[in-house]
Amino acid sequence: MKAHLTSINDIAKALGVSASTVSRALKDHPDISEATREKIKAFAEKVNYRPNALALSLKKQVSRTIGIVVPEIVHHFFSSIISGIEDIAYSKGYRVMICQSNEDLAREQMNVQALLDHRVDGLLVCLSKSTNDFNHFLSVYRSGIPMVFFDRVCKEIDTDRVITDDFNGARLITSHLINSGCRRILHLGTHPQLHIGQERLQGYLQALNDHKVTPIPELILRCDTPAEVHARKDELVKLAKSIDGIFAVNDSTAVAAMQILRNEGFSIPRDISIAGFGDDPIADMIDPQLTTLEQQGYQMGQEAMNLLLERLIDKQDITESRVKIFQPELKIRKTTRAMAMK
Amino acid sequence: MKAHLTSINDIAKALGVSASTVSRALKDHPDISEATREKIKAFAEKVNYRPNALALSLKKQVSRTIGIVVPEIVHHFFSSIISGIEDIAYSKGYRVMICQSNEDLAREQMNVQALLDHRVDGLLVCLSKSTNDFNHFLSVYRSGIPMVFFDRVCKEIDTDRVITDDFNGARLITSHLINSGCRRILHLGTHPQLHIGQERLQGYLQALNDHKVTPIPELILRCDTPAEVHARKDELVKLAKSIDGIFAVNDSTAVAAMQILRNEGFSIPRDISIAGFGDDPIADMIDPQLTTLEQQGYQMGQEAMNLLLERLIDKQDITESRVKIFQPELKIRKTTRAMAMK
DNA sequence: AACGATATCGCAAACGTTTGCGTAAAAAAA
DNA sequence: TTTTTTTACGCAAACGTTTGCGATATCGTT
Numbered sequence: 225m226k227a228h229l230t231s232i233n234d235i236a237k238a239l240g241v242s243a244s245t246v247s248r249a250l251k252d253h254p255d256i257s258e259a260t261r262e263k264i265k266a267f268a269e270k271v272n273y274r275p276n277a278l279a280l281s282l283k284k285q286v287s288r289t290i291g292i293v294v295p296e297i298v299h300h301f302f303s304s305i306i307s308g309i310e311d312i313a314y315s316k317g318y319r320v321m322i323c324q325s326n327e328d329l330a331r332e333q334m335n336v337q338a339l340l341d342h343r344v345d346g347l348l349v350c351l352s353k354s355t356n357d358f359n360h361f362l363s364v365y366r367s368g369i370p371m372v373f374f375d376r377v378c379k380e381i382d383t384d385r386v387i388t389d390d391f392n393g394a395r396l397i398t399s400h401l402i403n404s405g406c407r408r409i410l411h412l413g414t415h416p417q418l419h420i421g422q423e424r425l426q427g428y429l430q431a432l433n434d435h436k437v438t439p440i441p442e443l444i445l446r447c448d449t450p451a452e453v454h455a456r457k458d459e460l461v462k463l464a465k466s467i468d469g470i471f472a473v474n475d476s477t478a479v480a481a482m483q484i485l486r487n488e489g490f491s492i493p494r495d496i497s498i499a500g501f502g503d504d505p506i507a508d509m510i511d512p513q514l515t516t517l518e519q520q521g522y523q524m525g526q527e528a529m530n531l532l533l534e535r536l537i538d539k540q541d542i543t544e545s546r547v548k549i550f551q552p553e554l555k556i557r558k559t560t561r562a563m564a565m566k
Numbered sequence: 567m568k569a570h571l572t573s574i575n576d577i578a579k580a581l582g583v584s585a586s587t588v589s590r591a592l593k594d595h596p597d598i599s600e601a602t603r604e605k606i607k608a609f610a611e612k613v614n615y616r617p618n619a620l621a622l623s624l625k626k627q628v629s630r631t632i633g634i635v636v637p638e639i640v641h642h643f644f645s646s647i648i649s650g651i652e653d654i655a656y657s658k659g660y661r662v663m664i665c666q667s668n669e670d671l672a673r674e675q676m677n678v679q680a681l682l683d684h685r686v687d688g689l690l691v692c693l694s695k696s697t698n699d700f701n702h703f704l705s706v707y708r709s710g711i712p713m714v715f716f717d718r719v720c721k722e723i724d725t726d727r728v729i730t731d732d733f734n735g736a737r738l739i740t741s742h743l744i745n746s747g748c749r750r751i752l753h754l755g756t757h758p759q760l761h762i763g764q765e766r767l768q769g770y771l772q773a774l775n776d777h778k779v780t781p782i783p784e785l786i787l788r789c790d791t792p793a794e795v796h797a798r799k800d801e802l803v804k805l806a807k808s809i810d811g812i813f814a815v816n817d818s819t820a821v822a823a824m825q826i827l828r829n830e831g832f833s834i835p836r837d838i839s840i841a842g843f844g845d846d847p848i849a850d851m852i853d854p855q856l857t858t859l860e861q862q863g864y865q866m867g868q869e870a871m872n873l874l875l876e877r878l879i880d881k882q883d884i885t886e887s888r889v890k891i892f893q894p895e896l897k898i899r900k901t902t903r904a905m906a907m908k
Numbered sequence: 909a910a911c912g913a914t915a916t917c918g919c920a921a922a923c924g925t926t927t928g929c930g931t932a933a934a935a936a937a938a
Numbered sequence: 939t940t941t942t943t944t945t946a947c948g949c950a951a952a953c954g955t956t957t958g959c960g961a962t963a964t965c966g967t968t
Contacts, residue, residue, distance in 0.1 A: 229682070229685070229709060231953085231954055231955085232954065232955065232956095233953095233954070233955090241917080241918085242917070242918045242919080243918090243954085243955075243956095244917080244918065244919080244920095244955095244956075244957075245916085245917060245918075247954095247955065247956060247957085248917090248956090248957090251956095254915095255915075255916060255917070256916070256917080257915075257916060257917090260916080260917085272705065274679065274682060274683055275683065275954080275955075276624070276683070276685060276953090276954050276955070277680075277683040277684045277685070278620045278623050278624045278629070278684065278685055278953090278954080279624055279923090279953075279954035279955045279956095280954080280955060280956090281620050281923090282618070282620045282621055282624060282922095282923045282924065282925095282953095282954080282955080283922075283923050283954080283955050283956055284923085284955085284956080285923070287620070296649075297639050297645045297648060297649075298642060298645040298646060298649065300640060303639045303640040303645060304640060306639060307638075307639075307640065307666070310666065319663075319680060319684075321661075321663055322662075322663075322664045324649070324652060337616070338619075338661060340571070340616060341616055341617065341618070341619040342619045342620065342661075343571070343618060343619070343620055363614065367571060450851075476847075476851075479851050480851070483851065483853070486853065505818075505848070506847070506848050506851055506852075509792075509818075509821050509822070509825065509848055509852060510848075510851060510852050510853065511825070511828065511852065511853055573923085573924055573925085574924065574925065574926095575923095575924070575925090583947080583948085584947070584948050584949080585924085585925075585926095585948095586925095586926075586927075586947080586948065586949080586950095587946085587947060587948075589924095589925065589926060589927085590926090590927090590947090593926095596945095597945075597946060597947075598946070598947080599945075599946060599947085602946080602947085617924080617925075618923090618924050618925070620923090620924080621923075621924035621925045621926095621953090622924080622925060622926085623953090624923095624924080624925080624952095624953045624954065624955095625924080625925050625926055625927095625952075625953050626925085626926080626953085627953070
């Protein structure tokens with residue numbers, strides 16, 4: 225069975241009028257008599273006519289569709305961002321096309337290209353971990369298509385951005401660890417080329433410095449997924465004897481580390497305190513509940529979409545790029561001890 | 567700045583040839599001389615020409631895009647399915663448009679309509695919990711657009727489907743609970759109108775029957791989210807004294823229940839055994855680790871996309887609808903006791 | 909009766925692409 | 939040289955929609 229949705233031409237032919245008359249009748253153009261208008265509307269209703277969005281976009285040179293490029297939707301943080309984006313987009317009559325880069329540069333490039341091919345009106349993107357080349361975004365920028373980065377942004381290109389204050393968050397939670405008595409804090413960080421990785425590391429170092437704690441290079445590891453934690457289990461277990469705290473770059477890594485440590489007989493937080501980043505749902509579900517930083521993903525998504533919308537609607541009058549910074553909120557739970565001092 | 571991507575006509579004008587010549591040159595049509603072809607290709611490369619996917623879809627009457635309607639991407643099961651779908655789709659040159667119904671019928675109807683408006687070649691859908699009207703899917707079916715349901719399927723319409731053997735899974739895990747000594751097993755189920763809810767309930771009842779355990783109506787509750795668990799906390803705590811096992815319709819509900827029970831002083835699994843459904847990542851991260859059923863979301867997504875692809879490619883020669891049933895695998899972990907008998 | 913005004917509609921171009929067909933010029937065959 | 943074939947390109951329609959403009963009627967005015 226061939227799937228032919230009825231078009232304006234079909235209606236025109238069936239009713240013995242021209243396509244332009246049908247088009248005008250359907251949108252209540254005054255040039256059309258009431259009789260014809262009603263006839264056409266009734267028929268369109270009957271055959272369940274729906275305008276072809278592709279033809280419309282082509283004609284209007286506007287797709288009312290925006291593209292999203294995100295590392296992986298399986299991560300709660302990203303899927304909440306997407307929900308935030310979608311809710312705003314829907315309410316303004318926009319649709320979204322979601323692409324996953326799977327943390328892979330090549331895939332990210334393909335994604336961007338495909339979205340451009342589909343003539344999205346704007347782009348919302350979060351960089352993949354492996355992105356060290358920005359030409360695909362540069363060409364988007366040069367072609368004048370509005371683009372806003374969120375979370376993992378591209379500082380090489382001057383666009384709107386929505387970010388977390390990673391530095392401050394890391395400083396805050398590391399300070400909390402120190403205040404609760406930790407002195408030898410292991411940092412499980414992410415790729416150094418990631419801006420957020422840099423910021424969180426710097427925040428961690430700043431907190432140590434704030435409290436006159438000497439940083440120990442051996443206690444800074446690149447290890448940012450549960451899989452990597454398990455891969456480097458021996459290393460972790462060996463380190464465990466000499467540390468009293470862990471600050472992991474995200475919650476799932478923190479939880480994985482905790483799992484291993486507890487199996488090795490360490491008590492959390494008595495022997496070792498643990499802190500994460502992101503306030504993933506698991507943080508609240510595990511026992512002991514994970515101390516972490518709340519990142520307001522949904523709101524960040526909303527904000528990103530709003531920034532983009534302003535560009536799409538008042539195209540001309542925004543010249544400077546804008547940066548929205550979300551302050552992560554400290555969620556002190558059970559994997560860290562109560563403050564030892566004020 | 568206006569965003570005008572260069573078209574075939576732009577190239578034609580710039581080079582003083584016709585649009586048809588450009589079109590043919592770019593796809594190595596033999597009618598075009600090598601000189602012209604090279605000239606055109608070089609220019610196209612220089613200006614970074616990319617065909618307009620909208621125009622192509624309109625012309626070819628094929629969008630090579632498939633629509634996905636899913637309740638919520640924040641759930642790991644659904645986002646794994648999407649990944650499975652995407653990977654197959656990409657490898658065959660298809661794109662996907664993802665929509666969330668947020669478990670809401672009206673939104674689901676809008677989603678379907680929007681996807682049809684964008685002339686997707688096919689539909690992959692998982693019903694929302696509140697869907698009790700299927701006319702939007704019926705009209706898709708009647709218009710001849712291939713559609714395959716997954717997980718939460720619509721048995722009112724005769725389409726391809728990819729499902730989990732919910733009955734068998736529920737029977738399996740309930741049997742495991744009984745075998746490990748449980749006799750008064752609370753079932754936290756979902757909406758009765760959901761087919762999977764029915765199946766899991768029936769599987770639970772069947773297992774009781776298999777073991778000559780009398781079912782207790784008071785022990786069958788509709789409660790399928792952590793939020794609902796917390797809302798009905800008092801009820802749950804009161805019941806807790808009289809039960810020795812819980813079978814929840816999904817893992818997050820199981821974990822939430824466990825959290826409350828432990829806070830009330832119950833020991834898991836000594837006092838109460840707990841089992842979930844789905845093998846969410848949290849199942850493996852919490853302590854004690856949750857006994858559950860593995861649902862192969864990624865593979866289900868792949869299978870669904872493959873079924874759809876067969877319809878899209880050999881349009882004609884598939885008449886009967888096909889059903890792929892995935893057997894969930896029992897993951898016995900720490901929230902249930904070891905088998906008491908064989 | 910002749911005129912202008914208004915109401916109601918169709919034509920055609922445009923968006924970007926593909927493709928059957930026609931055609932001019934060049935090459936090959938007679 | 940004439941005829942036929944081949945080479946290499948352009949025209950125009952089509953996909954579905956919108957919209958400026960032109961074209962008929964019909965009406966009301968003198």
